Amino acid sequence: MADSRDKSDEAPVVARELAIVCLVAAVAGALIGFVGGAFRWCLLRADAARIDLLGWAHELPGPGWLIPMGVTAVCAAIAALIVRWVPFASGSGIQHVEAVSRGEVDPPQFRILPATLVGGVLSIGSGLVLGREGPIVHMGAVAGAETARRAGMNADHQRLLQTSVSGAGLAVAFNAPIGGALFVFEEVMHSFRLRTVVPVLVSVAVGVACSRLVVGDSPDFSVGPVDPPSITLLPVFVVFGLLTGVLGAAYNRAVMGSLSVVDALRSVPSVVKATAIGGAIGLLSAASPPATGGGDSLVQHVLSGGALAIPLVALYVALRFATGPVSYAAGTPGGLFAPLLALGALWGVLYAGICHAIVPGIDSSVAVPMAIVGMASMFSATVRAPVTGAVLVMEMTATTSVTVPMLAAVAGAFAVAQLMGSSPIYDSLRERMLAQLHHPPRGD
Structure with missing residues (x-):
């Protein structure tokens, strides 16, 4: 009682x-x-x-x-x-x-x-x-x-x-x-x-x-009707997810590597390092504006079905793979998600273009679905939160017609990144932050 x-x-x-x-x-x-x-x-x-x-x-x-x-x-x-x-x-x-x-x-x-x-x-x-x-x-x-x-x-x-x-x-x-x-x-x-x-x-x-x-209440990206990809293309998306796992693990290492390089320059004040990085990114923006910034306009162009030559897409993938980690190493306020989503979308378009050239039965219409799947897969490979990544991209694009290939690719990206021994990016950043709190870097 x-x-x-x-x-x-x-x-x-x-x-x-x-x-x-x-x-x-x-x-x-x-x-x-x-x-x-x-x-x-x-x-x-x-x-x-x-x-x-x-x-x-x-x-x-x-x-x-x-x-x-x-x-x-x-x-x-x-x-x-x-x-x-x-x-x-x-x-x-x-x-x-x-x-x-x-x-x-x-x-x-x-x-x-x-x-x-x-x-x-x-x-x-x-x-x-x-x-x-x-x-x-x-x-x-x-x-x-x-x-x-x-x-x-x-x-x-x-x-x-x-x-x-x-x-x-x-x-x-x-x-x-x-x-x-x-x-x-x-x-x-x-x-x-x-x-x-x-x-x-x-x-x-x-x-x-x-x-x-x-x-306002519009989705972040305006995407027209997207037909569900044929189930026969599911293996193509699975392979894409596996490759994205490799790319995501490499991106995480690039982020942490850039931070380590900047940290090693202990005699250089942090403001000077940020100024130098800002100047380099500003110079690149003068030569190629889409290669800099968060990447929303570039993603919108891709998801709207805008045409980009495959060599140009490959160049943007390479540039944004490099500029994202370098920009983050400046130590200024700013996140990783949006650049990751832009990189994933471009990587999806590049993969679709390569498949269109070498795999029979694949036409250019797969580019938009692959870009959407690429955004979620890249998120899964780097952040290691696959369900969040898939739902986030579906809400941002107001598109659910690619859910099945997206889940398959996201699972593949997650598994490969794990097998490669790549730590989730925020685990690595948290450990770095705690280490700096206990042993503050000298300088400045």
Whole structure:
């Protein structure tokens, strides 16, 4: 009788605690919805201004390429200065979110949010090959932790809220609510718990609703009707997934290798290193604008069925494979997802073009399905969150007709990357971050 009475007394307490957590999650979700939406709006304006600047510089007499080179260098330098003030604003921020969720570091402080917001607009908007999702996920985590802190919650609840609202950040970044929620369960927590599921869903729903008031509710990419590929082509997609696993493992090593090279230059101040990288990317943007930036416009061109010569696609694949890791090594705020998706889409188009040339029965119509599958497969190979990757891409493209070949390719990419001994990219970045916290690099 006593045990039964104790349990009945505990139930209202648990329900009350969950209700309070959900209320705080809704407030924090609204905050990241408006802040993340504003961040996306600023990036759209910055990208348009960058393209206008490139066109204007190209028409100038003399070395007009010095203008984009100088602008990107200066923006990268300012972003690096911001990171010197707030070190946790560096890079994607997702590794910080995961470390907080595991109890390895303290919940994030509010100053990370404005630092990431301003630094991200400067670095991503100036043309560095970085994504918007990392900063928005990080800002969502900060919003969750800070709202819990202001509500008088303890450190355990602050961790819970920072983890929950980080999913709202990803959902806002890509207008993908289901993908944002799955990201928390599959990538950050590696589990489904009632204590987390409900606040995640609440914050995601509120966050996406608020962000749509700022940036609209259209999918990230406009894709026309895509016919389901013939089941006879399934082996072609499986082989593509296996090859993407190799590419993804190589990309992860390129990211970590670039960071190691930059770290080895201990006598060079971080701002100088960021300035040099920004200048190099700015110079490349003057020569080939599609090779720089997050890559959304290039992906949209591909998914709209726009024609690109196969040699040009191969060049873009090579350039973006190199510029993504180099841009990330600058240490400015910026994520990895968007450049990964662009690389995956281009790689899919390249593979489709090669198959069209050498495999009987494959025509050019397979390029768009392969680009969509390439985005999900590349995500799976690098991040090692296959379900999140597949759902995220389906939401971003509003396309489900390639689900079967996508799942087959995603599974193949995941398996090969695992067999190659490649660590998931955010595990590697988290370990690097923790090592630097215990043994700060000398210099600066």
